Amino acid sequence: xxxxxxxxxxxxxxxxxxxxxxxxxxxxxxxxxxxxxxxxxxxxxxxxxxxxxxxxxxxxxxxxxxxxxxxxxxxxxxxxxxxxxxxxxxxxxxxxxxxxxxxxxxxxxxxxxxxxxxxxxxxxxxxxxxxxxxxxxxxxxxxxxxxxxxxxxxxxxxxxxxxxxxxxxxxxxxxxxxxxxxxxxxxxxxxxxxxxxxxxxxxxxxxxxxxxxxxxxxxxxxxxxxxxxxxxxxxxxxxxxxxxxxxxxxxxxxxxxxxxxxxxxxxxxxxxxxxxxxxxxxxxxxxxxxxxxxxxxxxxxxxxxxxxxxxxxxxxxxxxxxxxxxxxxxxxxxxxxxxxxxxxxxxxxxxxxxxxxxxxxxxxxxxxxxxxxxxxxxxxxxxxxxxxxxxxxxxxxxxxxxxxxxxxxxxxxxxxxxxxxxxxxxxxxxxxxxxxxxxxxxxxxxxxxxxxxxxxxxxxxxxxxxxxxxxxxxx
Numbered sequence: 001x002x003x004x005x006x007x008x009x010x011x012x013x014x015x016x017x018x019x020x021x022x023x024x025x026x027x028x029x030x031x032x033x034x035x036x037x038x039x040x041x042x043x044x045x046x047x048x049x050x051x052x053x054x055x056x057x058x059x060x061x062x063x064x065x066x067x068x069x070x071x072x073x074x075x076x077x078x079x080x081x082x083x084x085x086x087x088x089x090x091x092x093x094x095x096x097x098x099x100x101x102x103x104x105x106x107x108x109x110x111x112x113x114x115x116x117x118x119x120x121x122x123x124x125x126x127x128x129x130x131x132x133x134x135x136x137x138x139x140x141x142x143x144x145x146x147x148x149x150x151x152x153x154x155x156x157x158x159x160x161x162x163x164x165x166x167x168x169x170x171x172x173x174x175x176x177x178x179x180x181x182x183x184x185x186x187x188x189x190x191x192x193x194x195x196x197x198x199x200x201x202x203x204x205x206x207x208x209x210x211x212x213x214x215x216x217x218x219x220x221x222x223x224x225x226x227x228x229x230x231x232x233x234x235x236x237x238x239x240x241x242x243x244x245x246x247x248x249x250x251x252x253x254x255x256x257x258x259x260x261x262x263x264x265x266x267x268x269x270x271x272x273x274x275x276x277x278x279x280x281x282x283x284x285x286x287x288x289x290x291x292x293x294x295x296x297x298x299x300x301x302x303x304x305x306x307x308x309x310x311x312x313x314x315x316x317x318x319x320x321x322x323x324x325x326x327x328x329x330x331x332x333x334x335x336x337x338x339x340x341x342x343x344x345x346x347x348x349x350x351x352x353x354x355x356x357x358x359x360x361x362x363x364x365x366x367x368x369x370x371x372x373x374x375x376x377x378x379x380x381x382x383x384x385x386x387x388x389x390x391x392x393x394x395x396x397x398x399x400x401x402x403x404x405x406x407x408x409x410x411x412x413x414x415x416x417x418x419x420x421x422x423x424x425x426x427x428x429x430x431x432x433x434x435x436x437x438x439x440x441x442x443x444x445x446x447x448x449x450x451x452x453x454x455x456x457x458x459x460x461x462x463x464x465x466x467x468x469x470x471x472x473x474x475x
Contacts, residue, residue: 036154036158036159036160037160037242037243038151038152038154038160038193038241038242038243038244038245038246039151039152039238039242039281039283039289040149040150040151040152040237040238040241040242040281040294041124041149041150041151041152041238041280041281041282041283041289042124042125042126042149042150042228042229042234042280042281042282043121043124043125043149043150043289043291043472044120044121044122044123044124044125045120045121045125045127045148045470045471045472046113046118046119046120046121046184046470046471046472046473047118047119047120047121047469047470047471048080048117048118048468049116049117049118049119052080052115052116052117053078053080053117054078055213055215055468056215056216056217057077057078057080057081058077058078058080058081058082058468059082059215059217059223059466059467059468059469060074060081060082060083060086060087060466060467060468061217061218061464061466061467062187062250062251062464062465062467063086063087063187063467064171064253065464066083066087070218071083071087071089075089080112080117082186082467082468084104084105084108085105085108085109085178085182085186086105086178086186086187086467087101088101088102088104088105089101091104102177102178102180102181102182103181105178105181105182106181106182109182109184118471120473121227121229123229124229124234124280124282125227125228125229125234126147126148126149126204126228126229126234126237127147127148127149127225127226127227127228127469127470128145128146128147128204128205128225128226128228129145129146129147129148129223129224129225129293129465129469130143130144130145130146130205130211130223130224130225131143131144131145131221131222131223131224131301131463131465132221132222132224133219133220133221133222133462133463134220135303135462136305136416136462137340142300142301142303143301144295144299144301144302144303144463145201145204145205145295145296145299145301146293146294146295146296147200147204147228147237147293147294148188148225148291148292148293148469148470149237149291149292149294150283150289150290150291150292150472151189151191151246151289151290151291151292151294152283152288152289153255153258153259153262153288153289153290154259155259156451159245160245160246161191161246161247161248161255162245162246162247162248162448162449162451163247163248163252163255163448163453164247164248164444164447164448164453164454164458164459165252165453165454165455165456165457165458165459166252166407166453166456167252167253167256168253168407171253172253172256172257172260175253175254175257176257176260176261179257179258179261180261183473183474183475184471184472184473184474185254185258185290185291185471185472185474186467186468186471187251187254187291187465187467188251188291188292188293188465188467188469188470189248189250189251189254189255189258189290189291189292189293190248190249190250190251190292190293190295190461190465191246191247191248191249191292191293191294191295192246192247192248192249192294192295192296192297192302193241193244193245193246193247193294193295193296193297194244194245194296194297194298194445195240195244195296195298196298198296198298198299199240200237200240200241200294200296201296201299203233203236203237203240204226204228204233204237205226209226211224211225211226212225212226212227213225213469215466217463217466219463221463223466223469225469231280234280234281235280235281238281241294245449246294247297247444247445247448247449249295249459249461250461250464250465254290255290258287258290261287262287262288264287265285265287266285266287266288267285286474286475287474289472290472291470291471291472293465297441297445302441302461303461303462304438304439304440304441304444304459304460304461304462305416305438305460305461305462306416306418306435306436306437306438306439306460307414307415307416307436307457307458307459307460308414308415308416308417308418308421308433308434308435308436309390309395309412309413309414309421309433309434309436310412310413310414310415310421310424310425310430310432310433310434311395311399311401311411311412311430311431311432311433311434312411312412312413312424312429312430312431313410313411313431314399314411314431314432315431322356322363322365324398325365325393325394325398328367328368328370328371328374328389328393329365329366329367329368329371329393330364330365330366330368331363331364331365332363332364332366333361333362333363334355334361334362334363334364336362337362338419338422339357339418339419339421339422339435340418340419342355342357342362342418342422342435343355343418343435345364346364346435346436346437347437349364349366349437351366351367352366352367352371352386352389353365353366353367353386353437354386354389354390354434354435354436354437355434355435356432356433356434356435357421357422357425357432357433357434357435358425358431358432359425359426359428365394367389371389371393374389374392374393374397375388375389375392375393378392379450379452380450381443381446381447381450381452382447382452382453382454384443385439385443385447385454385455385458386436386437387436387439387454387455387458388455390434390436390455391403391406391455394434395412406455406456407456413430414457415433416460418433418435421433421435422435438459438460439454439458439459444459
């Protein structure tokens, strides 16, 4: 076994194991209250066969992070690249032939299994998953460590899984069509849990053990996997995770799609219990769980980047808009510079602030104390976010872009690269770019656990989880 439980250093987060045993449905009751518990399960993953393909030629970024150029590059990289399943290209005469990207995805997935391009694990396992990366714009190297397993699907009302952003119907419809066609999950939902002592990582990671899989992606991130199949280690892990509350970092649309699909396929009487003293834990039925990567939100390797806003098609004039903004913000003209200098100025601010870049100037906007009154209708935990000030006051009140227009993305683009955001304005491809500081993990935790949500595209967790490292087939 590549990884094992280090009895000398592991500290298990306290869990009443009797409560875990008591709940066949990952619940237990005390008096009149029912408590739901996180269900974590090993599974027989389908994985690319290293004797048939090179892993670096077939894995991809998550489907919603694949640009048209990346999509074309993935297609050229290998006939077995996962993009053909998770984000296939439409073909001429699809309608006449009764085909679609979804029918081809199902056909390819079936063929790849039959051909041995994909092979299934013999035993249920969990995959320890490490990502080593350089923080963008710096020379700092970090490592983010987690593990891939199945996670039970919970309604948000059960207060086990928490969201931090709203979802849109169109992406969920697309993912549902793919799920119905393939009966499989190809990427992992990115889940966060709190574990200040790092007890879960201590169960899984032995730094002296070589990784079973290593692959470097197009951003220079080194992804490594270790297979964990020892039943005792898996039981320790599932016990340590049983009382955790989970926050969706990435994958809200896929999570809600899987949850709705699970409800549609729930049998009247589940064929098996979720927990047994003689066997490894398993979901009540295949659709009751989805593939997830679990990461400790208290670990140093977790990085949230800002997502900058670029406005276009509004015909903004420097003087008009930013004169009006002075009711809510101090507005200072910045010396001529580039995105890096603007971000340095922004990082030095202690309160709510952002930088607005137009074709001919750049402005530092710092919220005045009286601006907080404009956020009075928002839930309390949202009133402390820089993005709440930007969206509520600037985008909505000053620019006339309400929440519905922002969701439709008619006049707004979201960019990780501040340099590109500024250049789009300077090239006259946009009216104004708003550069922002990243949301902190503390802010995200407060908003999510309060049952609230952030403005759209508030967080950008870096790096992304690769798709194609493991696949969960429902049949």
